[in-house]
Amino acid sequence: MLSYFPKPYPDEDFRSIIFRYHIRTGKLYFEETNKELFDVKSKRNIYFHHNLIKLISLFNQSGYTIDYFLNNHTVFPLINPFLSTQRKQDFQQSLSLKDSLKGKRLFKDYIAKEIKYCPHCLEDDYEKYGEVYSHRFHQLHFMDYCERHQIELISICPKCGVPLSNANGKMLLRRPFCENGHNLASDSSNFNECPKLIERVLQDFHYIVSRSSKINRELILDLFYSALGKRGYAEIYSEYLQTKRLKTDFLIFVENHYQILGAQHHKAIDSRFNMLLSRKDSLAPNILAYLLLIQFISNSSEEFFLDTIGFSIDIPFKNRPQPCLNKICKYYNKLIIKAYSKTYYPIYVQGTFLCPHCSYQYGRKWIWNQDKKSGEINPPFLISRGKLWEKEVMKLYSQGQSLKVIAAKMGLGTYKDPIAKLLKEKLGEEYAKRFNLKTNFTLHSIHSRLEPTSSNYEQVINEIEIGMKEVATTIYDQQLLLIRRQNIVNIMNENPTLKRKGIEELARADYRWLMKNDREWFNEFLPKPYTVKNKC
Incomplete structure (x- = not known):
């Protein structure tokens, strides 16, 4: 059990909590602190330890849990809504495994290499607590403004340029002064104010974090599809989006704010943009791109999440049951096929229909007219005649029926080719012996x-x-x-x-x-x- 552990401050970065424990317990080396709290050998102050279960076990009914530290002292509430269910489960499991790397990977794509501070926060914290600390959301690599005071963050002294903290987190600020004694909060009026776009993004940022437990990836993607569909980015003949045109327009929007975003605009339009709205699992969701995309299509996150009015297109085959076309099936011409697949192509949609009783399978094409508002259905084409049809053909063959008779009984009229093809596949040489006129008189x-x-x-x-x-x-x-x-x-x-x-x-x-x-x-x-x- 721990005899002492510092009480975390509001929105304090997890590394800052561990740093204060390290200083106040008088340990000389960070390896000692990591070994005691997490049972790991590391010289660095790691952003969020994957063996956090060890630290929790050292508390005696303090109310500290893994979820408490995750939700109050990391950027997890911002990442959480964009993660798939499976990715969340994998991450939660990794926190109790000493050698797991999944916890590290989750935060690695979002945390800046340098520790950043807000001059106003430094001043407020020092006045209120008698010391300063690093705030969790200031450490996002793609955000250089304080979400509360909306001024530019700093990682070096504005006057002498010395780093305020080291990259491995072993030395953080304790007072609002650099190592040369310059007051970091004395002249904060010289710092750049937040541009309007970033101000709106920060507001969205706060809205999502405050509702993190109520928002999930599926909801976000559904709302994106609905909002983009209403703005003309939906493929009129499918449930897909016109990704190429969307990316072009979004790139123009981002580049118009190049001076504001700086190097971050490349991170908003990266090689993974096409996966941004994919329902497949994404290891590291592009949070900046999502936030800017919300600005691209809505005035705010609140408006985006409250807009539940969808858009509609003409549904191919109307999602209605389809008939079985197998003439020997007892459900012939009856609407027995209720579930079927649809494949979308540029000018048509192909439906594939499988009878659950006889396994007869056929396809139809829904061809879009020029107005792209209504379609016409082409005649069906055969994919597979099914097991019942094959079984019946083999039964008639075993009774000694001729190809002509079998074809007639199977509803093919005088068309014998399908019968001959099946028998050749099933019988091989036996077929030739029976149906070859020069060899079958035995x-x-x-x-x-x-x-x-x-x-x-x-x-x-x-x-x-x-x-x-x-x-x-x-x-x-x-x-x-x-x-x-x-x-x-x-x-x-x-x-x-x-x-x-x-x-x-x-x-x-x-x-x-x-x-x-x-x-x-x-x-x-x-x-x-x-x-x-x-x-x-």
Whole structure:
């Protein structure tokens, strides 16, 4: 437990608190202070230690917590609203890990290398507390004015130019005098007053800090999109912004205030500007750019955050449910697809629709008209027929159906190419054996195409099978003869009462070929011709 710890002053920089503890406990080296308070080996007065949990454990019911130091003695309240949820969680976890570097990285991009002071604050603090200290928000690298007194900050003596503190934070001001004895607050009227733009930025700065716990990154981005959309920077055909035009106009705005911002204007328009309004996680949000962007589109942060009126564009496909276009699906032409994706292109929006029941997938294009206010929907185009369609095709194939029959049953009419393509992918060489006319007349293929047979035709089928064995190595015409006979047998087996005319309609080519080239078998096996004598 600590027997003594200095009471923090309002808005005191965390390093200043540790420095006052170091001085008043009489330690000679900063390594001793860091070892005692944070259990780390360091010669520097670090901005915010990542092993802060060690310091908290040394207090005995003092009310000091990690959140207390973060929110009252660092610039975290200004950074916090712009961080993603994941980034906040990572940072909070890092504070209890001795070897974590995430805490350092969070503040590294915002804290100036030199310690800065406000002459008026020095005077006020010395009069009120009998000593001076460094203020937390004075240490931002992109802000050179005091948010309270709105005068320029100093890091060196205006009269002799000596540094007021060293960069590693081991030596800070205790009185409002430089090491040569010059009074830093004696002639503060000579310091530059705050320009109007920076004055407005400082007001925004104060507004955001005071509401830090109520503002988050998602809210800020939503408000930016809404405000920029109403000012004409939204892509009329998508939810995106015209980043290139926005950056050009914003650059002109910033460069008009070049004399005010000085070197800081490059930090407002840096290589990461395109990520400024991205919803992806950003390791180090560009706070200065956000503050200036608020000035670019609004009169103040208060107006920016209170403006909740959005803007609207015509929504492609109206976000309405879409039908399934798979003819064999039980939800065919029904509005079953409620969730779908949209991809935005310069002149159209493509919707991709997937049936949750049969996985049939298709796309449509929403083409914007010239007025960019209403669109027309192009005919659908196929992306994938889905698992149900493939399963049904393979089922019909296993039943011995031809490509033509399968195509008809799958709702393709006479278009057989999709069926053939799928079977080639699934079957490989087996597909060629079955559907190649010169190789498929085998006993195996005959068996695969046989339907359950009645006893009336068993003898005939046996004769055909015997014939197939005998001519398995003979010429093509003999094989063709047997397969044509088999086709006729199958038809008669399925339709026992069918007459010759009906058989001819179902297998015209086989019927006429056998009648011409195999007349004896044809007359013996087929039903007798329809005559008056037979009728009687």
